[in-house]
Amino acid sequence: MSSQTVAAEAVPVVEAGAVGRSPGRLMWRRFRRDRVGVISACVVLFFFAVGLLAPVISWLYGKDPYTRYGQLESGLLNEYGYPVKPNGGIDGEFWFGLEPGTGRDVFMELVYGIRTSLLIALVVTILATLTAIVLGIAAGYLGGRWDAAISRLIDLLMAFPQQLFFVAFLPIIATLFVDPRQETPTHVKVISVIIVLWALGWMTLGRILRGATLSLREREFVEAAKVSGASPWRIIRKELLPNVVSPMLVQATYMLPNFVTTAAALSFLGVGLTEPTPDWGRMFATAAEVYRSDITYMFFPGVSMVIFIVAFNLLGDSVRDAFDPKTVR
Amino acid sequence: MLRFLMRRTLGAVAILLVISAVTFFLFYAIPRNPALLACGKGVCTEEQLAIVEHNLGIDKAIPVQYWEYMVGIFAGRDFPAGHCPAPCLGFSFRDNRPVLDTIMDRLPTTVSLTIGGAVVFLILGLGLGMLAAARRGTLLDKTVSSTSLVLSSMQIYFLGPLALAVLVYNTGLLPQPSDASAFTEEPWEWFKGLLLPWLVLATIFTANYTRMSRATLIEQLQEDHVRTAKAKGMSRPTVFFRYAWRGSLIPIVTIFGIDLGALFGGAMITEVTFSLHGLGRLAVDSVTQSNLPMLMGVMLFAALMIVLFNIIIDACYALIDPRVRLG
DSSP states (O other), X not given: OOHHHHHHHHOTTSSGGGTTOOHHXXXXXXXXXXXXXXXXXXXXXXXXXXXXXXXXXXXXXXXXXXXXXXXXXXXXXXXXXXXXXXXXHOSSSSTTOBOTTTOOBHHHHHHHHHHHHHHHHHHHHHHHXXXXXXXXXHHHHHOHHHHHHHHHHHHHHHHSOHHHHHHHHHHHHHHHHSOTTXXXXXXXXXXXXXXXXXXXXXXXHHHHHHHHHHHHTTSHHHHHHHHTTOXXXXXXXXXXXXXXXXXXXXXXXXXXXXXXXXXXXXXXXXXXXXXXXXXXXXXXXXXXXXXXXXXXXXXXXXXXXXXXXXXXXXXXXXXXXXXXXXXXX | OHHHHHHHHHHHHHHHHHHHHHHHHHHHTSSSOHHHHHHOSSOXXXXXXXXXXXXXXXXXXXXXXXXXXXXXXXXXEEETTEEEOSSOOOEETTTTEEHHHHHHHHHHHHHHHHHHHHHHHHHHHHHHHHHHHHTTXXXXXXXXXXXXXXXXXXXXXXXXXXHIIIXXXXXXXXXXXXXXXXXXXXXXXXXXXXXXXHHHHHHHHHHHHHHHHHHHHHHHHTSHHHHHHHHTTOOHHHIIIIIIIHXXXXXXXXXXXXXXXXXXXXXXXXXXXXXXXXXXXXXXHHHHTTOHHHHHHHHHHHHHHHHHHHHHHHHHHHHHOTTOOOO
């Protein structure tokens, strides 16, 4: 540690701006100085904006993801169903080309696909984080029998073959809502995907929060709150929760892109969202059928997903560094 | 060591029992009628439903069904459609044979895919990670780190078709992936057929292993005992490999065991992408055909692999780190 920082700690009044800054403020200041972090945050925000504003984009662009333009107008698709123009039919009218076979607009499909994927991932992240908070803090704070039960539950769920679980239980969850003999409506599929991802998505964070609570419980300020007669609810809300915000945020930024790719994998395997719902992952399933004749179709969903995941991972690292400047890079 | 293994085996059996019970319950109790699932989207008549129910053995109470299933694993079981010998994981009515037979048929592909892929990604991942950590801060380190960041963000369902299009269909550098040839009969054909899946599977994993081995090595290189060794005047390679590298292995062994356990249970996306017929493909096909007994069997097998590799990892800790005591 340099002598300068020691001096600053000893006489905090010298630097007027340093007084009364909350940890959140400090984190924000450190984050703002991290150029990679800011850029990746912008990229991530851009994707969320695209998802949120999909109807506006559709209105400005003048097309929607369901209409089969290639079949309505002649001269766009050839007799085998592939775009007539080179590079998947990219031109001024269809920015990202046409989908082989159906002749839908790829740009609109991607925009609405991002919307579906991010919606699912966001909901799962929120649900998983809430579950982890409730169960993790309950295990850590109540201890004893609660702790044993919740820890065993986490161990058990961790031993499940994850991907297999997702694939196997999706159709079963769907039968809770619809008779298996009938077609499953889209919203039921979305809800089923959310439920299976949520069921196995909260354990890592839950374990982290349990550990953090376990050590915080013995700290003086919690003891002090207890002695002064604070209710357990108040202690959890005012003493424990603010202290676990940083691992929570860091873990959530790692969780969300994971849910995006897992949900996409489910659609790719044909058990997640299916035609005609626009979905990022479903585009890969279509791409896998047509890539030998039209590889351009795969390009846009693939590259955009790589950009999104890279940006999100960089953002996660930056958030972690901003909370904990000690980490080695 | 023996006591440790026995204790862990008992624990593993307990976990497997619970997993099997939970899976069984989820499969056969949650759906309003599992027989309807087996019927598929078509409409079954009431008689057909009754036959399916009887075949699945679900015309009895759930605990009775589970008990019969468990007894079947140890003693074998008779179904209306045929006999299922001792480790009976169930009986598939789609193809009229015990589930375990099909799993065993599919196992060679999964094992080949896993072992070959693991060899590639371990060598590449650890090698690149070591290189980056040893030359930390240089251009080489930055190139390796950023490349592995991008590659780890790639998805097999994107990279796989891309590699197939470029390396197989457009240039013909590699043959079409296939799982047809056996290792013992035609090792060269086997190698050629699986090379591309190995490389694609390994690309994703390599990136993770590179990042991790770099990070842990850098941490280890700053440890006191490494500094002491350097100060004593030991040669750089000795310090690097004997002191730092060995210490960095623990987290890598942990992740490797988890990955290997998961891969032995079937690499679904890779197998579907390259149309290989391993356990992962079997699971996906069972879901689309609503083949519940098969799915239950694959699930149990995959869980067994995960638990098994957990024990192996813990035993490996003791080999790497003499401070770890088993018991």
